[in-house]
Amino acid sequence: MVESPRINSVKLAIGLLAIAIVLGQSVWAQPVVTRLDSLFSARHNKSQLSGNVLIAQQGTVVYQRSFGYADRENKIRMTKPSRFHLASTSKLFTAVAILQLKEKGLIKLTDPIRKYLPDFPYTRITVWHLLTHTSGLPDFQIFEPYYQQDPKRILTNADLIPALKRYGKVLFEPGEKWSYSSPGTALLAAIVEKMTRLPFEQYLKKQIWTVSGMHHTYINSLSALVHDEKRVKNYAYPTLFSDSVQLADSIPRHQEFAQESGALIGPGLVVSDMDDLFLFDQALSAGKLLKPATMEEAFTPIKLNNGHYAQPEPFLGKTAFGLGWFILTEDPTRKVVLHTGKQGGLVSIFIRDLTRQQTFILLDNSESYGLNNTTLNAIRIVDNRPLLALKESLSFIYAKDIIKHGTDYAVSHFNQLKSDTLHYYLNLFELDYVGHQLMANHQAERGLETLRLLTQLNPANWFPYYSYGKALLTSGKKEEAAMSLAKSLSLSPGNKEVQQVVDQLKSN
Structure with missing residues (x-):
């Protein structure tokens, strides 16, 4: 059957549209790929990425690359088939x-x-x-x-x-x-x-x-x-x-x-x-x-x-x-x-x-x-949106400061930086982790000072008092632990997690 000129023109238009879409995606993809590679390469160069990245758009992979070593001791590079625990x-x-x-x-x-x-x-x-x-x-x-x-x-x-x-x-x-x-x-x-x-x-x-x-x-x-x-x-x-x-x-x-x-x-x-x-x-x-x-x-x-x-x-x-x-x-x-x-x-x-x-x-x-x-x-x-400022963790800066320069320097530096929210961020759980890491690494007084600082930063939150109370109990300071845990319970009445530690304290 011979197709009409109208059908042929429609097919031609559809074909040209498909080509335009493909070309448009190619033009769109290249600057995006370049920017993605710049982002991930910069993170890798600062030791903030070691692994594999895949990004796809509408079912098509638009970026895929490996960074760093799968095995550092044997200098085995990361590759596309490298497998990870999830x-x-x-x-x-x-x-x-x-x-x-x-x-x-x-x-x-x-x-x-x-x-x-x-x-x-x-x-x-x-x-x-x-x-x-x-x-x-x-x-x-x-x-x-x-x-x-x-x-x-x-x-x-x-x-x-x-x-x-x-x-x-x-x-x-x-x-x-x-x-x-x-x-x-x-x-x-x-x-x-x-x-x-x-x-x-x-x-x-x-x-x-x-x-x-x-x-x-x-x-x-x-x-x-x-x-x-x-x-x-x-x-x-x-x-x-x-x-x-x-x-x-x-x-x-x-x-x-x-x-x-x-x-x-x-x-x-x-x-x-x-x-x-x-x-x-x-x-x-x-x-x-x-x-x-x-x-x-x-x-x-x-x-x-x-x-x-x-x-x-x-x-x-x-x-x-x-x-x-x-x-x-x-x-x-x-x-x-x-x-x-x-x-x-x-x-x-x-x-x-x-x-x-x-x-x-x-x-x-x-x-x-x-x-x-x-x-x-x-x-x-x-x-195609503006990038976020990659802020640094105040908690991790504090952790290095307290080991290298002592508590007074760490707290003073912390207070100096905490208002600069453009370049630094503070996460409650990260600072809590720092405190317990210090205690686990034979830095009990510095750890307690860190957890005490956390209660001052979050006076209306039950968790810092609970965490501080547990740390005090671990350090043998039962009276101080009881006061901190009581404060935690007053902020979160009926909290079973806190109550269990209180009961443990009473039984001892």
């Missing part, structure tokens, strides 16, 4: 698995955990509470007594319920607050195993990784170590006051956490690379893993019992939480979901801008400083 970003696979079971009718999110795990000690906690971190369950502190008794013991999912029973009461009533609980995610993995009669890794491989084309992703556990020459080594600073990194598993604070969490499947332990994570992103976008309605539910901010939205501690801006996903809420015109992981020298960042179809993956193996802001600036480059 730490808490692993929780996304657990969330997807649970939602798949929901779609199949095998579970309901409103079901109590005891329906699937009869020995679970709390009757009111549901699957939804575990998935949204609103259960009131504690975090890895449930395993601290086991570590103290036997630092070599490998703790597994089988130890979860006994450890929870030993720990005692929940921190708050289910749905009352948002509080991160990795043991809660491990319980979800146990439910997956119970309902599918498959080992958790086998389920993930069959229903998520193979479906997504992720052929280089696996679980590496202390109870089942996997030899992989492409898996990077992790490096960290021995203290906040150190000038160089060393192997993370040689540092005591990381050794304890690795031992407590190293065989707990569900909240961590997944190993992957940037290409596999991008395939996971694309499988989600294509609806291969979950139905669109399920994903919409997962990406909707959850509300607490009081009707207010849950608000996790912001780390990439104002944040809400969905069914296993953090959700950025600062810009109501776009939907951005993500998860991050941090553990023993490694950092993973996985961001999906659903509105603009953008993906940002950053994997780092050297505990690099400022990665959150580096990622935010990468997003701003792609959006």
Whole structure:
């Protein structure tokens, strides 16, 4: 059949439009790629990035590069196939698995955990509470007594319920607050195993990784170590006051956490690379893993019992939480979901801008400083927005000052800089970490001075008094500890976490 001139002209117009779009993307992409490379290279040159970066737009990778060493001792460079432990970003696979079971009718999110795990000690906690971190369950502190008794013991999912029973009461009533609980995610993995009669890794491989084309992703556990020459080594600073990194598993604070969490499947332990994570992103976008309605539910901010939205501690801006996903809420015109992981020298960042179809993956193996802001600036480059000033942490400056120059200098310098909010920022939890790091490194008086400073900076917040009180108790200053803990309770009446330390103090 001979086509009419009109049809031919329409086809020609469509063809020219397609060429124009491709050319436009090429012209757009090159300056963006140049700016991205400038950003990440500058961070790497300042020892603030060591790892792999992938950025995609509308399903196409527009930037991908490796920085630094996968193995510093043997001078093995980072490469595209380098694989990383994902730490808490692993929780996304657990969330997807649970939602798949929901779609199949095998579970309901409103079901109590005891329906699937009869020995679970709390009757009111549901699957939804575990998935949204609103259960009131504690975090890895449930395993601290086991570590103290036997630092070599490998703790597994089988130890979860006994450890929870030993720990005692929940921190708050289910749905009352948002509080991160990795043991809660491990319980979800146990439910997956119970309902599918498959080992958790086998389920993930069959229903998520193979479906997504992720052929280089696996679980590496202390109870089942996997030899992989492409898996990077992790490096960290021995203290906040150190000038160089060393192997993370040689540092005591990381050794304890690795031992407590190293065989707990569900909240961590997944190993992957940037290409596999991008395939996971694309499988989600294509609806291969979950139905669109399920994903919409997962990406909707959850509300607490009081009707207010849950608000996790912001780390990439104002944040809400969905069914296993953090959700950025600062810009109501776009939907951005993500998860991050941090553990023993490694950092993973996985961001999906659903509105603009953008993906940002950053994997780092050297505990690099400022990665959150580096990622935010990468997003701003792609959006053609002004960059954020990469501020320095006042807490980390203070930490180095107090070791090199003493308390008086550190406090004076701190007070001098804290009003300069253009170049410096202050994070409550970072300064608290500095205080406890000082105490752990035989600098008790300096540590106590730091935690005391924190109470002065945040006089209306219960947490600094609680943290200071615990540190005083550790130092044998029971009377002072009692006063600080009483102040904490007055600011947060009924706080079970504080009350447990008060009860411990009274029993001694």
